[in-house]
Amino acid sequence: MLSKANIKYIRLLQQKKYRQKNRVFIAEGEKIVQEIFTQEQFNIHSIYATAEWEQQNINSLKAHRAQFNLVTTQELGKISQLQKANQVLMLLEYSSAALPTTQELENQWCLVLDQIRDPGNMGTIIRIADWFGIEHIFCSQDCVDAYNPKVVQSTMGSFLRTKVHYIDLQELFEKHKNLPKYGAVLDGQNAFQSNYESAGFLVIGNESRGVSDTIKGMLTHHITIPKYGHAESLNAAIATGILCAAIKK
């Protein structure tokens, strides 16, 4: 049974300010939910599911002390973000993943997103990071919220295996002066002819404007995906995928 107050509460979680106030966000879909049971980054706040789903997942439910709400498929449709509501919707608590230490940063590549605004791009970039084994993603404060339901869905579960930090990028770079900072620009060195160190920051800029001037001024390397045709630019997520492949190869 789904109360009106419950419906209102969950619907409001589509808005960033309510998510931030309650430190809770929505995850949906059978497959993602199965993965949630096996991870430790996010605590489950509550579960809204059909009787059928409850029966099939009785063991997982016992192992997790989350508030369980039995709902009908019709009720689920009222709170679901999906075109076709699934059997289950979960609310997860915000994670407070610790920032990596300087020593940790000296041994791994991290992504840095400067004003990425499109939820689909953010989700796809998180999925790319997960594919390439990149654990930490630093986002400027004005990036789209990674807990936006559209972002969460489009990561295909990869949000469970990456850590997204919203942070002042200038402060981050000032703190880590000695680490290499590669930025995707339109007039840099061929990304496939650059020699990469084994750790550093890969900076991806805004969908229309690219890397902002302040951050561009702090880069140690400017890299570019060579162009053979006429498109004015590549989508930010596509550029991220290609550059991750370039630094990892």
Add this chain to the structure above:
Amino acid sequence: MLSKANIKYIRLLQQKKYRQKNRVFIAEGEKIVQEIFTQEQFNIHSIYATAEWEQQNINSLKAHRAQFNLVTTQELGKISQLQKANQVLMLLEYSSAALPTTQELENQWCLVLDQIRDPGNMGTIIRIADWFGIEHIFCSQDCVDAYNPKVVQSTMGSFLRTKVHYIDLQELFEKHKNLPKYGAVLDGQNAFQSNYESAGFLVIGNESRGVSDTIKGMLTHHITIPKYGHAESLNAAIATGILCAAIKK
């Protein structure tokens, strides 16, 4: 002035069957429309624009003998696919781009899309092809329609510089037995350690199921983007971008 019949006609063009019947599709947005004036692949069928736009583009209009319809911003909103209607909407005639000859195919890379279903992916892939200088894209008959308004918009103008052919892929490959056919699979050779010839087909499969069995059986090379993390797969457009970079580098 926009008649009811006109509104109905343009709205129906959102559906594939009406586009195919009339061999006409929609393109919108100031920037794309400017590029349309400078290309030769598509004939302009008709233009729906505001008085302001007409005044600013009087020379381009004189140079193109298209049917012009003066509309208000409000009227444009009724036929526009964009969230915020622009100043102008164009109907373009389907192009009947000739298939490349065997000799042409021996000298260039082409993309082959096997059951790509998502309009956003199709649009992004067309943009990637344009960036990497790939002129021809062969699509299986059950790929999403490249003249879908969402596809057209998301190519960011690149649909004007690439040629999309819907074709029986099996027949295509049988006809060009001697050309290399590289397919993106999950268990192939590292795409960055493969030696590529200077021409061939790069095959990208369906978003969930990958390359279909029949087509997989006709591939000459299986290639894979090396995985360092845990994501189950990469988005089809991301994979296309990375593999185009790999074959072109």
